[in-house]
Amino acid sequence: AQSVTQLGSHVSVSEGALVLLRCNYSSSVPPYLFWYVQYPNQGLQLLLKYTTGATLVKGINGFEAEFKKSETSFHLTKPSAHMSDAAEYFCAVSDNTGNQFYFGTGTSLTVIP
Amino acid sequence: SAVISQKPSRDICQRGTSLTIQCQVDSQVTMMFWYRQQPGQSLTLIATANQGSEATYESGFVIDKFPISRPNLTFSTLTVSNMSPEDSSIYLCSVGEGAAGELFFGEGSRLTVL
Numbered sequence: 001a002q003s004v005t006q007l008g009s010h011v012s013v014s015e016g017a018l019v020l021l022r023c024n025y026s027s028s029v030p031p032y033l034f035w036y037v038q039y040p041n042q043g044l045q046l047l048l049k050y051t052t053g054a055t056l057v058k059g060i061n062g063f064e065a066e067f068k069k070s071e072t073s074f075h076l077t078k079p080s081a082h083m084s085d086a087a088e089y090f091c092a093v094s095d096n097t098g099n100q101f102y103f104g105t106g107t108s109l110t111v112i113p
Numbered sequence: 114s115a116v117i118s119q120k121p122s123r124d125i126c127q128r129g130t131s132l133t134i135q136c137q138v139d140s141q142v143t144m145m146f147w148y149r150q151q152p153g154q155s156l157t158l159i160a161t162a163n164q165g166s167e168a169t170y171e172s173g174f175v176i177d178k179f180p181i182s183r184p185n186l187t188f189s190t191l192t193v194s195n196m197s198p199e200d201s202s203i204y205l206c207s208v209g210e211g212a213a214g215e216l217f218f219g220e221g222s223r224l225t226v227l
């Protein structure tokens with residue numbers, strides 16, 4: 001079975017600072033990788049995804065993530081944090097059939113003014 | 114991407130009662146999924162609902178407690194039966210789309226059981 005590990009259940013950054021949210025996965029086959037964001041009292045919204053091709057993927061709201069196969073990682077970054085980025089972020093992985101999804105435990109991002 | 118509407122968005126219920134959550138999608142989809150998100154935790158898949166067949170439940174979830182209907186390709190319901198405070202959670206409906214089967218979610222139904 002696949003698993004997803006998000007290091008750091010809570011991350012705080014200052015407004016304007018770099019955002020780095022870590023995600024590692026275990027998979028015996030090339031996976032599909034996703035980042036989702038959940039704003040307070042809302043459902044999950046897809047930020048970005050990696051399937052094949054370029055390993056650096058860009059998403060909405062200035063976020064990007066890089067797939068590093070050798071490190072089995074898919075960390076999420078944003079160069080400059082904004083107050084509106086405060087939310088819960090979930091990393092997810094699926095097999096290449098898309099039939100099984102595995103979510104990480106989530107990272108709560110706080111942005112300090 | 115599909116637009117997914119859930120009702121109710123939130124409810125407060127008494128112990129021992131049942132609540133049915135509705136999920137409406139604006140396009141026809143093959144697979145619909147129901148997730149539970151307990152306070153401060155990640156998502157746990159309850160079941161997969163395909164139209165015209167019985168829902169497939171994950172380990173730890175049973176049909177008697179979480180009966181699901183899928184009458185057509187745009188609609189599904191999840192019932193939380195004989196509720197207890199431990200059932201207080203966000204229940205999320207989702208559909209799989211796209212080449213990677215990425216999931217899209219409704220806004221969630223926030224259930225509090227007293």
